[in-house]
Structures are given as structure tokens and as C-alpha cells.
Amino acid sequence: MTTRLATRFKACAEQGRAALVTFITAGDPDHDTSLALLKALPGAGADVIELGVPFTDPMADGPAIQAAGLRALKAGQTLAKTLAMVREFRAGEADTPVVLMGYYNPIYIYGVERFLKDAKEAGVDGLIVVDLPPEEDNELCLPALKAGLDFIRLATPTTDDRRLPAVLANTAGFVYYVSITGITGAATPDADVVGQAVARIKRHTGLPVAVGFGVKTPAQAAAIAAGADGVVVGSALIDALRGSLDAGERATPATVPAVTGLVSALAEAVRGVARAAAE
Template structure:
């Protein structure tokens, strides 16, 4: 069911290092740029790719990813076009795990069954839908699992030991640990607490634990990689993209190199942590 994700995390465990999970918003600032980045990220060191499904009210995201969603929607990005990007990516990459991340409303409007069928056929490996709690598993989580897609749940510093089993019950692929309380990309986490937080999660699950929110630099990535199975970076990559755009918000010749260059730096940080261990 989660073959690509399972194979990737097994390979990372054999290598003795954490993975790098990179996030981009689909269609930001245009589909062609997103596709060029998707194709370039694995060679830049991304082990897993999260592709954001643009939404007009991304409540869990900080300003960088909110603006990315606005740019993508303004450029005409839709959920159908996001699935088209996945198909185009899979035409040349059959191995890199790709997870769609976003909110339930666009999926509900698209039609759950239709979305799951098309996502699976396109080559999506899993879903992160941040506004569906375990109490709503019948809405999307259980149908996704039945369709062969991992449903990846978020745990936070406020998810206590009483709540954790419910959060983890139907989680597959990996657990996404949100290292701060708040929205994405706004606060730097306390890296000393990451290891103990991951250890607490692992007392409840055998799944790999990826840690994100607030990781901006190679040094941050290296610090998180010491205690996690994977490091998730989103806002920093999205911000590197934004600052490369022209005055009208269009991609320039600097856009793809800026994002992939940062991904390379982050990957080097993750790998340095393994050598230092």
C-alpha cells in the first residue's frame, strides 16, 4: 500500500541517516516551474516530496505558504491541474515518494472517490490533510487507506499520551511531528527537545517520524536530523522561490536554481548529521 514510502524509509535506515522531505505549492508561480522543481528535487537531495494543494484559507500555514497558495490560485491552479503535475512527474520518476498536502475542502468539492481514484492512478503515495481530526476518519482517511494511499497524521507538542493512540490509529507511511505550536515557518523550534519528542512518539508507533515546521537552514536540518527519521522543510523553500520572482510575481531564470540550491544545502545538512553521529 505504501510501497514507495516504505522502501524509502527502509533505505534511509540502512544508510543510517535521516531523510529530507521538501514541500512546494503546486502551481506556484506556474505549473511549468513546479514541474521543473519536482523533476530537480530528487537530484538535489530530496528523499520525499510534499506537494501542496492550493487552498484559499490555509489556516495551519504561515505567511510564506499562504502567499504561495494565493499566487498559485491567481495563476489558475486547480486540484485537477495538481494531479496533472503528479502524472507529468511520474513520467520520468517512478521511485521518489510524493505526498499531497492540504485541506479537505478542495477534495470534498472534487469528490472524495473521484479524487482518490485519480490520485492513486497519477502516482500519489499519501495524503496529509491537516484539518481532518481522527474523529472524522470516515470522511477521507479510511477511504484513502482502502484505496492504497497512506494517510499521514500530524502530532504536535500538545498531543499528549492519552490523545496519541487515537491520532496514530489509522496513520500510515510516516508520522509528521509538528515541532512548534503555531503555524508553519514562523518560529524556530527548540532542537534539544526534538529527540525526546520523537522518542515519545516511537513508544506509540513503529512508523518513521518526520519533523517539520520552522526548519530554515542546513544547520537547522542537521540539528533535527540527529533525532528524527526525516526533516521536513517547506516555508524556507517557498520563500526562496518568492524572492526569485520578478515584480509581477513571475518566475525568472533564478527561480529553479534558487530553490534547488537551498534543497542541496539542506540535504547536505541532513547528511552531515549522519556522518557526525
């Protein structure tokens, strides 16, 4: 069975361009605004959507995404509500892949078997669980693959050629290359270094390689798009959302347009690299 992720990355490759992967936190700043934003992302140019599952101890996330998670939790967001959001999104959008990104604890509490069943039925396509290493594949990775969900693994600048095969062994959908060492949104990636790293990873796998952590501007997205199969943008979108909130951190009429406007600019930049390459 061909997955939505495989179909979307194949379509982007056939167009000679990278995919734009956008990250938002489910329930930030509230459920209804977050759902409206989720529904608006494909039209703004998002090829793949990563939906963050808020958690109280997000060790890999920088201040922007940590704050987004806290806003979402304060507004009452739960894993069950996140799955319901995906279900409602799927009612009107059948093609755009949705990947849940987060930590194992909420899934463990929900119950792995129940979670995988509910996630698949809701229309989730893949999982990124940043605190489960390959040594723990029996916990979630292998059951997820059996349930028909892609399990996307992170590779980092410190993942050497000895470690890489273990990281890639059960990876599906795409490989997420973390372009910097440290937390999300903390630094700016060097496009040349990233291109070399992507080429190294692709010597070990036929999967698409998407690059994230630190990509903030359309110009940076375009630079990364020249050497990667996908460009992931998260903290910059969360910053745009935060800048639209009122003094009480509540949504305003500017909230959804603030994010979709940036997504459109990023999408144009990523597609611009393809047009230049195709000419």
C-alpha cells in the same frame, strides 16, 4: 504491498540518516515553473516530496505558504492540475514518494471516490489533510487507506499520551511531528525538545517520525536530523522561490536554481549527520 514511502524511509534508515522531506506549493508561481521544480527536487537531494494543494483558506499555514497558495490560485492552479503534475512527474521518476498536503474542502468538492482513484492513478503515495481529525476518519482516511494511499497524521507538542493513540490509530507512511505550536514557518524548533518528543511518539508507533514547521537552515536541519527519521522543510523553500521572482511575482531564470540550491545544501547537512554518526 510495500509502498514508496516505506521503501524510502527504510533505505534512509539503512544509510543511518534522516530523510529530507521538501515542501513546495503546486502551481507556484505558475504551472510550468512548478512542474520544472518538482522534477528537479529528487536530483537536488529530496528524499520525499510534499506537494501543497493551494486553497483559499489555509488555516495552518504561515504567511509564506499562504502567499504561495495565492500565487498558484491566481495562476489558475486546481486540484485536477495538481494531479496532472504528479502524473507528468511520475513519467520520469518512479521512486521518489509524493505526498499531497492540504485541506479537505478541495477534495470534497472534487469528490472523495473520484479523487482517490485519480490520485492513485497519477502516482500519489500519501495524503496530509490538516483539518480532518481522527474523529472524521470515515470521511477520507479510511477510504484512502483502502485505496492504497498512506494517510499521514500530524502530532503536535500539545498531543499528549492520552490523545496520541487516537492520532496514530489509522496513520500510515510516517508521522509528521509539528515541532512548534502555531503556523508554519513562525518559529524555530529546539532540537533537544524535538528529540524527546520524537522518542515519546516512537514509544507508541513503529512508523518513522518526520519533523517539520520552522526548519529553515542547513544547520537547523542537521540538528533535527540527529533525533528524527525525517526533516521537513517548506517555508524556507517558498521564501527562496519568492526571492527569485520579478516585481510582478513572475518566475525568472533564477527561480528553480534558487530552490534546488537550498535543497542541495539541506540534503548535504542531513547526510552529514549520518556520516558523522557512522564514523
